[in-house]
Amino acid sequence: MKNIETNKYFAIMSEKDDVELMRIITVERADYQADAVIAAEEELERREISPSMYQDFTEEVEKLIKVEIEKKVEKQHLPLSTWVKVMAFIFPFPLFFIIGLVLILFDYQIRGKELCKWIFFGWVFYFTLLVIMKIFL
Structure with a gap:
């Protein structure tokens, strides 16, 4: 054998x-x-x-x-650019969240996590804005 x-x-x-x-x-x-x-x-x-x-x-x-x-x-510790954080906050599209997860998969740990975090902040901001508008309008 x-x-x-x-x-x-x-x-x-x-x-x-x-x-x-x-x-x-x-x-x-x-x-x-x-x-x-x-x-x-x-x-x-x-x-x-x-x-x-x-x-x-x-x-x-x-x-x-x-x-x-x-x-x-x-590569794992590269930070996310400020303009990308702002864009993720203003336009928190689900596609950007998927991009954040892909970044994490391809060893861009910090960038991917920050992108997901800022998208989450954007979602919370718009949700809070909707709730406030519902209450006061």
């Missing part, structure tokens, strides 16, 4: 390019099963790529991953 499984990994690894194989055996090693990593190492050996060639690559990939994580965190 194990032979069939490793053969499957050999076939998969033979289709990957050198960079992907290097990532698999270095930075992403923990994300793969042991047999897949072995297959990737053997494929690199077959291509005559030595471990010393990808040690520098590992450091570069780790730096790039760190930069990507920093960008993602930065």
Whole structure:
């Protein structure tokens, strides 16, 4: 059974390019099963790529991953522009609420939550205005 499984990994690894194989055996090693990593190492050996060639690559990939994580965190904390808050308050359309939820789904946490909050404030404002008009008119 194990032979069939490793053969499957050999076939998969033979289709990957050198960079992907290097990532698999270095930075992403923990994300793969042991047999897949072995297959990737053997494929690199077959291509005559030595471990010393990808040690520098590992450091570069780790730096790039760190930069990507920093960008993602930065993206999550971007505030919503004041003019968008005003527009959401004045025109609290349900479509804007859906856009706010989509922003949250795409990791714009602060922007999405603020958009939904200002739309909610707009709805409360107009509802209160209607109630006041009903009472006094």
